[in-house]
Amino acid sequence: MGxxxxxxRKRTAFFISDGxxxxxxxxxxxxxxxxxxxxxxxxxxxxxxxxARVNQVLQRIENAARESGLQPIIITSIVSDQIRxxxxxxxxxxxxxxxxxxxxxxxxxxxxxxxxxxxxxxIADNRRYTARIDAVHFAMDNDDGRRTREFxxxxxILVGVSRSGxxxxxxxLALQFGLRAANYPITEEDMDSTSLPKILRPFQRKLFGLxxxxxxxxxxxxxxxxxxxxxxxxQCEFEVRQVEQMLRRAQVPYLDATELSVEExxxxxxSQAGIERRIx
Amino acid sequence: MGxxxxxxRKRTAFFISDGxxxxxxxxxxxxxxxxxxxxxxxxxxxxxxxxARVNQVLQRIENAARESGLQPIIITSIVSDQIRxxxxxxxxxxxxxxxxxxxxxxxxxxxxxxxxxxxxxxIADNRRYTARIDAVHFAMDNDDGRRTREFxxxxxILVGVSRSGxxxxxxxLALQFGLRAANYPITEEDMDSTSLPKILRPFQRKLFGLxxxxxxxxxxxxxxxxxxxxxxxxQCEFEVRQVEQMLRRAQVPYLDATELSVEExxxxxxSQAGIERRIx
Numbered sequence: 001m002g003x004x005x006x007x008x009r010k011r012t013a014f015f016i017s018d019g020x021x022x023x024x025x026x027x028x029x030x031x032x033x034x035x036x037x038x039x040x041x042x043x044x045x046x047x048x049x050x051x052a053r054v055n056q057v058l059q060r061i062e063n064a065a066r067e068s069g070l071q072p073i074i075i076t077s078i079v080s081d082q083i084r085x086x087x088x089x090x091x092x093x094x095x096x097x098x099x100x101x102x103x104x105x106x107x108x109x110x111x112x113x114x115x116x117x118x119x120x121x122x123i124a125d126n127r128r129y130t131a132r133i134d135a136v137h138f139a140m141d142n143d144d145g146r147r148t149r150e151f152x153x154x155x156x157i158l159v160g161v162s163r164s165g166x167x168x169x170x171x172x173l174a175l176q177f178g179l180r181a182a183n184y185p186i187t188e189e190d191m192d193s194t195s196l197p198k199i200l201r202p203f204q205r206k207l208f209g210l211x212x213x214x215x216x217x218x219x220x221x222x223x224x225x226x227x228x229x230x231x232x233x234x235q236c237e238f239e240v241r242q243v244e245q246m247l248r249r250a251q252v253p254y255l256d257a258t259e260l261s262v263e264e265x266x267x268x269x270x271s272q273a274g275i276e277r278r279i280x
Numbered sequence: 281m282g283x284x285x286x287x288x289r290k291r292t293a294f295f296i297s298d299g300x301x302x303x304x305x306x307x308x309x310x311x312x313x314x315x316x317x318x319x320x321x322x323x324x325x326x327x328x329x330x331x332a333r334v335n336q337v338l339q340r341i342e343n344a345a346r347e348s349g350l351q352p353i354i355i356t357s358i359v360s361d362q363i364r365x366x367x368x369x370x371x372x373x374x375x376x377x378x379x380x381x382x383x384x385x386x387x388x389x390x391x392x393x394x395x396x397x398x399x400x401x402x403i404a405d406n407r408r409y410t411a412r413i414d415a416v417h418f419a420m421d422n423d424d425g426r427r428t429r430e431f432x433x434x435x436x437i438l439v440g441v442s443r444s445g446x447x448x449x450x451x452x453l454a455l456q457f458g459l460r461a462a463n464y465p466i467t468e469e470d471m472d473s474t475s476l477p478k479i480l481r482p483f484q485r486k487l488f489g490l491x492x493x494x495x496x497x498x499x500x501x502x503x504x505x506x507x508x509x510x511x512x513x514x515q516c517e518f519e520v521r522q523v524e525q526m527l528r529r530a531q532v533p534y535l536d537a538t539e540l541s542v543e544e545x546x547x548x549x550x551s552q553a554g555i556e557r558r559i560x
Contacts, residue, residue: 020546023306025560026302027306073385097377105312267302
């Protein structure tokens with residue numbers, strides 16, 4: 001049962017893929033997050049697609065084992081049987097996603113897996129590629145209220161105070177889901193009343209608000225403009241309160257961005273607003 | 281062994297998570313990409329974190345089974361034991377990532393998993409959050425040669441012809457890896473010679489090129505400005521040839537973006553240029 005861990009000796013987990021490594025890395029992060037008390041060095045090794053590369057990686061794994069005295073972990077999704085077999089020679093604990101799941105799927109389908117590398121993140125088809133890139137350019141062009149004449153063709157328009165997380169969320173929605181996401185900052189000029197700014201009213205159905213804990217907003221704004229009025233507790237509290245009133249009054253749905261990552265904001269707001277992805 | 285599939289009857293795969301669903305969705309796409317001949321409807325169901333939500337999903341799964349006459353597939357990473365058990369009542373083929381891998385890890389660590397939901401995509405810590413958001417704003421500000429005075433603090437500067445994929449790749453590098461990625465388009469004015477544009481020379485170590493098949497470039501540019509000189513085969517061929525010569529002459533490493541997704545471009549160039557992520 002498990003070897004003991006000292007702070008000096010850190011176990012290493014290797015996320016090994018013949019492609020980008022993003023999938024196994026995601027699995028690895030999720031699994032290891034369930035063992036917070038364990039100190040684990042996490043290393044992603046993408047594009048392991050030749051005998052030479054596997055041998056390099058095997059060497060690295062045995063070094064990690066020897067230096068720490070702790071059995072390393074491998075999480076892998078290598079497709080090639082040949083390369084997987086080489087990898088299985090290591091002394092690490094092996095969690096092999098393809099080995100675990102391809103067999104039951106093959107049985108269900110009554111057909112063998114293709115064992116072809118790197119299909120999942122490929123550009124797949126032109127239509128998908130174009131939709132994605134267009135969405136990215138749309139998000140760039142329609143960031144920060146820079147342009148509003150394309151709001152008509154937006155899938156969603158995020159609104160909120162400056163630095164509430166609108167820009168990264170829009171870009172993520174574009175890259176990951178191909179959505180045309182615009183954003184519009186509610187600035188002080190808009191706060192004389194708690195009605196929606198005029199420019200937004202025709203698009204009420206498409207609006208989604210982000211709000212944020214004023215103390216968190218202060219700390220984010222301080223990083224940007226230390227000791228400014230913009231970053232003062234009074235100003236941040238005023239802006240957040242005004243915008244929340246505005247959103248409630250106009251019945252615009254909103255999320256509190258304080259504790260949420262960009263991924264969480266994007267997926268939660270899609271789910272809450274009932275917006276379907278365009279790609280993926 | 282596997283039931284037969286007609287084009288009218290499509291099997292459904294459900295990617296079910298108590299968080300964003302991004303990890304199980306990634307696993308699902310990778311696995312199903314190995315069975316290209318199978319028509320499978322893919323559905324991601326995030327935030328399944330209550331008895332009511334599971335019951336909804338179970339209903340949806342049984343509907344899909346009944347309508348298609350084909351056993352559905354579930355790929356899941358539900359953390360809560362209670363909710364997992366409910367889900368396991370379904371008639372679908374169940375690929376349960378946490379069930380498969382938490383036990384061997386618990387044995388290795390000699391400790392029980394926390395079984396806490398949604399840690400993996402959380403904002404984790406302020407430092408990481410700030411680094412990521414700063415990187416996104418850096419990429420926005422330093423897109424398309426708009427600004428060059430911050431090149432000094434860039435981790436990488438992508439160069440290439442217009443529409444070779446620089447912008448989405450920079451944004452992805454920022455969002456996923458917290459890298460400060462700038463980009464600079466090589467335009468016709470820069471093509472009188474095959475030397476690097478003057479503005480780029482001080483940053484030669486940070487440069488990375490993207491090139492693209494001229495025919496693909498034509499089709500991308502046609503979508504944007506049909507029948508323009510900008511999108512003509514002659515112009516695209518000329519630009520690509522000039523830029524490739526420039527990159528080779530200046531010994532700037534480069535990748536061919538023609539067949540690569542944004543994820544692949546980002547991870548390959550990091551690996552080729554030896555750039556380490558800043559977050560993740």
